Amino acid sequence: MAESQIHIALAGNPNCGKTTLFNLITGQNGYVGNWPGVTIEKKEARLSSDKGVVVTDLPGIYSLSPYSPEEQVSRDYLMGGEPDVVVQVVDATNLERNLYLALQVIETGLPVVVALNMADLVEKNGDAIDVARLERELGCPVVMISALKNSGIDTLIDEAKTVAVAKGAGQRHAFDSAIEDVLQHIEAQLPASVAPGRRRYYAVKLFERDSDAASAIKLADAAAQRVEALITQCEADCDEDAESIITGERYAVIAHIIDECLHRAPAKMSTSEKIDRIVTNRWLGLPIFALIMFGVYCLAISTFGTSMTDWVNDNLFGDGWELFGAAMPSVPALFEGWLAAAGASDMVISLVCDGIVAGVGAVLGFIPQLFVLFVLLSFLEDCGYMARVAFVMDRIFRRFGLSGKSFIPMLVSTGCGVPGVLATKTIENEKDRRMTAMTATFIPCGAKLPVIALVMGALIGDAESTWIAPLFYFLGVIAVIASGIMLKKTRLFAGRPTPFVMELPSYHMPSARSWALHVWERVSAYVKKAFTIIFASTIVVWFLSNFGLFNGAFGYLPAMPGTPEEFTDHSLLASLAGLLAWIFAPLGFDSWQATAMSITGLVAKENVMATAASLLHLADATETDPSLWAAFAALFPSAGAIAAFGAFNLLCAPCFAAMGTIRAQMNSAKWTAVALGYECGFAWVVGLMINQFYLAAQGVFSIWTAIAAACALAILFQLFRPMPKGAWDDAEPASVAAPATAA
Amino acid sequence: MKTLGDVAVGDSSVIVKLHGTGALRRHLMDMGLIKGTAFKVVKVAPLGDPVQITVRGYELSIRKEEAAIVEVE
Numbered sequence: 001m002a003e004s005q006i007h008i009a010l011a012g013n014p015n016c017g018k019t020t021l022f023n024l025i026t027g028q029n030g031y032v033g034n035w036p037g038v039t040i041e042k043k044e045a046r047l048s049s050d051k052g053v054v055v056t057d058l059p060g061i062y063s064l065s066p067y068s069p070e071e072q073v074s075r076d077y078l079m080g081g082e083p084d085v086v087v088q089v090v091d092a093t094n095l096e097r098n099l100y101l102a103l104q105v106i107e108t109g110l111p112v113v114v115a116l117n118m119a120d121l122v123e124k125n126g127d128a129i130d131v132a133r134l135e136r137e138l139g140c141p142v143v144m145i146s147a148l149k150n151s152g153i154d155t156l157i158d159e160a161k162t163v164a165v166a167k168g169a170g171q172r173h174a175f176d177s178a179i180e181d182v183l184q185h186i187e188a189q190l191p192a193s194v195a196p197g198r199r200r201y202y203a204v205k206l207f208e209r210d211s212d213a214a215s216a217i218k219l220a221d222a223a224a225q226r227v228e229a230l231i232t233q234c235e236a237d238c239d240e241d242a243e244s245i246i247t248g249e250r251y252a253v254i255a256h257i258i259d260e261c262l263h264r265a266p267a268k269m270s271t272s273e274k275i276d277r278i279v280t281n282r283w284l285g286l287p288i289f290a291l292i293m294f295g296v297y298c299l300a301i302s303t304f305g306t307s308m309t310d311w312v313n314d315n316l317f318g319d320g321w322e323l324f325g326a327a328m329p330s331v332p333a334l335f336e337g338w339l340a341a342a343g344a345s346d347m348v349i350s351l352v353c354d355g356i357v358a359g360v361g362a363v364l365g366f367i368p369q370l371f372v373l374f375v376l377l378s379f380l381e382d383c384g385y386m387a388r389v390a391f392v393m394d395r396i397f398r399r400f401g402l403s404g405k406s407f408i409p410m411l412v413s414t415g416c417g418v419p420g421v422l423a424t425k426t427i428e429n430e431k432d433r434r435m436t437a438m439t440a441t442f443i444p445c446g447a448k449l450p451v452i453a454l455v456m457g458a459l460i461g462d463a464e465s466t467w468i469a470p471l472f473y474f475l476g477v478i479a480v481i482a483s484g485i486m487l488k489k490t491r492l493f494a495g496r497p498t499p500f501v502m503e504l505p506s507y508h509m510p511s512a513r514s515w516a517l518h519v520w521e522r523v524s525a526y527v528k529k530a531f532t533i534i535f536a537s538t539i540v541v542w543f544l545s546n547f548g549l550f551n552g553a554f555g556y557l558p559a560m561p562g563t564p565e566e567f568t569d570h571s572l573l574a575s576l577a578g579l580l581a582w583i584f585a586p587l588g589f590d591s592w593q594a595t596a597m598s599i600t601g602l603v604a605k606e607n608v609m610a611t612a613a614s615l616l617h618l619a620d621a622t623e624t625d626p627s628l629w630a631a632f633a634a635l636f637p638s639a640g641a642i643a644a645f646g647a648f649n650l651l652c653a654p655c656f657a658a659m660g661t662i663r664a665q666m667n668s669a670k671w672t673a674v675a676l677g678y679e680c681g682f683a684w685v686v687g688l689m690i691n692q693f694y695l696a697a698q699g700v701f702s703i704w705t706a707i708a709a710a711c712a713l714a715i716l717f718q719l720f721r722p723m724p725k726g727a728w729d730d731a732e733p734a735s736v737a738a739p740a741t742a743a
Numbered sequence: 744m745k746t747l748g749d750v751a752v753g754d755s756s757v758i759v760k761l762h763g764t765g766a767l768r769r770h771l772m773d774m775g776l777i778k779g780t781a782f783k784v785v786k787v788a789p790l791g792d793p794v795q796i797t798v799r800g801y802e803l804s805i806r807k808e809e810a811a812i813v814e815v816e
Contacts, residue, residue, distance in 0.1 A: 247777050272802075404793075502804045503801060504803065
């Protein structure tokens with residue numbers, strides 16, 4: 001690869017298939033979803049067919065206006081990063097709106113190749129696009145492609161390389177002559193430092209009164225005044241403001257192009273419309289959503305997924321299994337056999353079998369359930385349903401000052417909190433973004449499922465668990481909503497709701513490839529976690545629970561003379577957790593084991609299960625094992641305490657991985673502390689209320705009863721008091737009656 | 744002033760003017776809502792807000808509150 005590098009930038013509307021194209025040509029596994037705004041930061045990778053070409057995937061945007069962070073990232077890169085060529089990806093099924101951004105990118109004066117994506121769908125709809133004509137109108141090469149079907153890609157790349165080497169800028173479209181006149185006068189005011197190819201772009205930006213662009217070229221004050229005079233005059237002539245004039249001109253150009261180049265088949269009702277008739281129906285929308293989430297959880301947790309997980313736990317990690325009639329040993333038995341044969345000491349065997357295999361195994365046993373969950377969730381995300389959920393739920397979310405957009409991170413969190421917190425980046429408003437990042441992890445993620453199963457098993461047994469998992473899901477939603485309402489009334493989060501102007505993308509069947517990638521990414525992340533964080537934690541927990549002080553001597557407890565059966569009571573873990581047990585005493589679970597489970601659960605929620613299995617000396621136990629339920633339940637004084645334990649562990653700060661993501665997302669130590677502190681505090685208060693009210697119902701009262709009652713009252717007050725006066729004053733008013741220009 | 748939010752479900756209309764200033768107004772224009780644009784209100788969300796409109800061949804969701812800055816015929 002002796003030739004110098006070529007930089008290709010991929011630009012386009014949200015959801016136009018840019019990331020699919022990026023993944024296809026670079027062999028990367030970027031995240032693809034069918035809702036607007038999946039790529040938030042730009043991503044870079046080399047072309048898999050030619051390592052001399054660097055491809056940058058820009059965030060999906062609708063315009064190069066200076067208002068949203070994604071648009072600024074894209075603008076800065078296009079104007080400062082010097083890409084050799086911009087591949088403008090256009091959703092060919094929606095030419096009109098997609099060309100709006102394409103025109104602006106062409107205005108930048110950079111070499112552009114337009115990729116008409118989803119060409120296969122255009123054909124299917126019976127429409128026809130005159131590509132040669134479109135090339136002439138846009139003044140740049142146009143290639144029909146389908147990123148999903150992998151067609152036209154080679155032609156596109158060849159074309160991009162050719163244009164990049166030729167450095168030929170696209171010819172530009174002309175606006176109305178009166179506007180062109182003004183733009184020329186503005187161009188004349190630009191400093192000489194602005195390169196010829198960019199003068200047009202800056203003239204248009206100045207006309208739009210884009211202050212970022214003005215400061216970028218260091219426009220002199222005198223010139224700025226002359227430009228302003230030109231704009232004001234033009235606005236008076238057109239009886240419109242400058243932004244409207246330019247937008248109108250661009251859409252006029254597009255209307256002309258569409259007339260010339262697009263031959264539409266007679267309109268018929270699309271499949272998307274038919275699906276939407278039912279899915280976002282006025283009466284059926286909410287019940288259907290509830291039904292879908294219920295179905296997802298039932299399938300993953302209770303029926304299909306469970307039978308697979310049970311097999312793994314009962315056979316692979318339990319009593320062994322049969323392969324073509326031959327008895328196969330279980331994994332723990334296998335390890336024990338190997339280690340014993342190798343002459344390992346009891347201590348090593350205990351570490352491996354009771355510590356690592358029990359802990360990691362308990363976590364790995366969950367893979368089948370998670371696999372089913374991720375398959376279903378990924379489908380919902382990729383097919384376009386998530387945007388509808390945001391549409392259906394917006395009204396509820398707006399009540400506490402968030403938009404329906406906040407619901408997407410929360411739905412993603414049902415899989416895993418890490419991508420959930422990451423998905424908050426699509427929310428423009430900073431306060432909303434912070435609040436969503438704080439509350440999204442209340443939704444039970446995959447790793448919390450074992451906790452749910454364990455707690456519910458101990459509480460009620462297995463028989464009715466079909467409705468339990470969805471119940472916890474909706475409890476999570478309630479925690480999110482209650483927190484939202486309460487937080488919004490505090491000074492930290494007060495502010496107007498963000499606008500909810502969102503495209504509802506057409507439904508499409510996800511490609512098997514991106515679907516599989518999506519599932520694989522999440523399952524592999526889970527497995528990776530099991531062998532890293534969980535693996536390390538199990539060793540630490542094993543060490544802490546097997547070593548300790550007994551009769552004044554420190555050592556490996558099982559090997560020490562005279563240690564009782566329940567030797568872990570003398571372990572380091574018992575002493576350490578015992579020090580912290582007072583925190584949980586009002587919640588009813590002050591046993592050191594329950595404390596240890598909760599503390600290790602902060603590292604990763606899978607640890608709650610792993611620690612339980614290891615502490616209760618049931619190496620092959622699973623969360624659906626009645627013997628574990630009984631041993632687990634014995635740690636608690638009452639059913640209320642078990643429920644409080646469940647509530648605390650489901651609501652408190654999620655896990656190291658998610659905490660790290662929250663830290664990165666908040667980009668501030670203070671806000672990370674606020675977020676984690678709130679999560680743990682809220683979880684503790686909910687646990688306290690559950691336990692104390694349970695006790696009160698049994699006729700047991702204490703000072704904590706009063707405190708729990710006070711907490712409940714405070715929560716109710718914060719929930720139902722009116723929005724404080726002036727809370728929304730800081731934001732711009734959403735509707736201003738005064739017209740922007742004089743009539 | 745009749746606004747986009749006043750258009751009944753199933754009815755079509757044409758945009759006369761965008762009022763207000765700032766990011767929201769610009770975003771609406773970038774999404775193709777400008778003077779002279781025809782649109783149809785397709786449906787309203789189950790809880791009465793937002794509304795879904797078809798404009799320039801695609802589906803857009805917008806709250807009634809935001810639609811209040813869009814004057815229509």
